[in-house]
Each structure stands twice: as structure tokens, then as C-alpha cells.
Amino acid sequence: MRITKSEGGVGAHVDEVDLSKLTADQTAELDAAWAEHGVLFYRDQHLTPEQHIEFATRFAEVDINKFFKKVEGHPQIAQVAKEADQEVNIGGAWHTDHSYDLAPARGSILLAREVPPIGGDTLFANVADAYEELSEGMKTTLESLRAIHTNADVFGANTEYAKKTGDRIANPEGVSTVTHPVVVAHPQSGRKLLYLNLAFTRYFEGWTREESKPLLEFLYGHVSQERFTTRFAWQPGSIAMWDNRSTWHWALNDYQGHRRLMHRVTIKGEELTAA
Ligand code: SIN
Numbered sequence: 336m337r338i339t340k341s342e343g344g345v346g347a348h349v350d351e352v353d354l355s356k357l358t359a360d361q362t363a364e365l366d367a368a369w370a371e372h373g374v375l376f377y378r379d380q381h382l383t384p385e386q387h388i389e390f391a392t393r394f395a396e397v398d399i400n401k402f403f404k405k406v407e408g409h410p411q412i413a414q415v416a417k418e419a420d421q422e423v424n425i426g427g428a429w430h431t432d433h434s435y436d437l438a439p440a441r442g443s444i445l446l447a448r449e450v451p452p453i454g455g456d457t458l459f460a461n462v463a464d465a466y467e468e469l470s471e472g473m474k475t476t477l478e479s480l481r482a483i484h485t486n487a488d489v490f491g492a493n494t495e496y497a498k499k500t501g502d503r504i505a506n507p508e509g510v511s512t513v514t515h516p517v518v519v520a521h522p523q524s525g526r527k528l529l530y531l532n533l534a535f536t537r538y539f540e541g542w543t544r545e546e547s548k549p550l551l552e553f554l555y556g557h558v559s560q561e562r563f564t565t566r567f568a569w570q571p572g573s574i575a576m577w578d579n580r581s582t583w584h585w586a587l588n589d590y591q592g593h594r595r596l597m598h599r600v601t602i603k604g605e606e607l608t609a610a
């Protein structure tokens with residue numbers, strides 16, 4: 336197995352491995368590389384749904400997504416789909432999965448089943464390096480803050496997003512709102528991370544939305560600078576396995592008129608603690 340750091344701002348490529356036949360030593364090596372690099376990219380892993388779930392559960396129990404349509408016969412696998420005649424994709428803005436849960440998902444393992452002839456790449460950003468580069472004054476301010484995360488205006492009943500995604504999402508009763516520290520310690524590496532994201536973070540606890548907006552916008556702009564990001568182009572059988580605490584991701588929606596179908600297994604994480 337060969338692990339090579341990506342040329343971008345986050346992630347590593349893993350080659351010469353068959354994820355359906357991993358040894359315990361290889362699993363441990365991948366686990367350590369995952370914590371170090373934030374996202375691991377693989378090619379030509381044509382796993383069956385059962386093998387996909389088996390691979391994910393080597394790292395933690397499955398954390399079933401409450402809103403996405405499931406793969407038939409496999410409730411552990413969420414379908415991230417966009418049909419040729421649909422306009423809105425799933426995950427088309429910087430976000431991290433399940434930050435609206437008290438114990439957000441540790442990671443997501445996305446397997447490409449069908450990809451458009453061109454486009455449909457995913458961007459990833461490194462929120463650990465981005466945090467480190469902030470000034471000491473800004474870090475001190477952020478370390479004293481908590482932020483409100485919610486999915487009510489995304490997955491709630493009759494939201495614009497729900498209307499546009501149609502039957503690809505369901506269960507508006509499952510919405511939740513929680514608070515997390517803004518700077519958290521990564522549970523495996525101990526590194527300090529900026530735990531905020533554009534899709535689900537709304538405001539700082541004790542601040543108004545209006546007061547929060549300029550600082551949130553500054554931080555989103557800071558993290559999404561090119562030097563912190565990597566772009567991954569998919570082929571059928573490609574896998575990206577990302578850490579939802581140390582990275583953000585954004586599924587680009589630049590392939591109108593073509594189908595894109597991905598299978599995602601999300602695994603459980605723990606409640607995050609202030610760094
Ligand atoms: C997601 O946000 O989980 C999906 C990412 C993608 O489809 O590239």
C-alpha cells in the first residue's frame with residue numbers, strides 16, 4: 336500500500352490496495368493516515384454495497400443519515416444522486432456532514448457509481464491548517480465562542496432546498512439544532528480545528544445573526560482559499576473518505592444534463608470538546 340500526500344492543501348492518495356481485502360495492519364495504517372491527512376482518495380475500488388459497509392465499519396459503527404434516500408436493501412448507504420433532468424445537487428456548498436448532531440459523524444466514505452463525462456468534481460478544504468494560520472488575537476476570540484448549527488432551514492418541511500431536491504431527501508421531523516465550540520480538538524490527532532460550516536452554522540451563541548455574519552463570512556473566505564483546498568475528479572470506483580471534523584467538502588454542480596450517482600456511508604463520531 337502506497338500513501339502519497341496530495342499536491343493540494345489537504346488529503347492523500349492511497350494506491351496499491353484492495354479495500355475489499357484489507358488486513359488489520361493496513362486498516363490501522365489507513366486509520367492513522369486518515370487522521371493525519373483529513374481525506375484519503377482511492378481509485379478502482381468497485382466494492383459491492385456489503386463490502387462498502389464492511390470497509391466503513393472497520394473504523395466505526397455506521398451513522399445512518401436521517402434525510403437522504405437509501406440504496407434499496409441497504410439502509411446504511413445514502414444515495415447522493417442527481418438525475419440528468421434535475422438542476423440542484425446534494426452537497427453543493429462548503430459543508431461538513433451532520434454538524435447539526437450533538438455527536439457529529441466522524442467520517443464519510445463516498446463511492447462513485449456513475450459520473451458525468453466531465454465535471455462533478457468535489458472540493459475539499461483543510462480547517463486545521465486554516466485555523467493555524469489565523470492571528471493569535473483571532474484565535475483567542477474564537478476559542479471563547481460556541482456556535483449554533485441547524486439543518487431546519489435545509490432539511491425542514493417546505494424549505495427551498497427540500498422543494499428543489501424532491502424525493503431525494505425526506506423526514507423533515509428529523510431536524511435538529513445544537514451548539515458546538517468554535518475551536519475543537521480533533522479527537523484522534525488533538526489538532527485544533529475551526530468547527531463551523533456554511534451550510535449548517537447560523538450564528539455565535541449570545542450574538543445576533545447580524546453580528547455573527549461578518550465574522551462567519553470572513554472565516555468561510557479564509558478557509559476556502561486555494562492553498563487550503565484540493566479538487567478531486569471522480570471515476571466509477573473512486574472513493575473519497577473524509578474526516579468531517581478536519582475537512583469541509585463541496586460537490587460541484589457543473590454537469591447539467593448528466594446523471595451522477597454516489598453511495599455514501601457515514602460513520603459515528605463523538606461529541607466535540609473545546610480545544
Ligand atoms: C456530500 O456532500 O456528501 C456529497 C459530496 C459529493 O457528492 O461529491
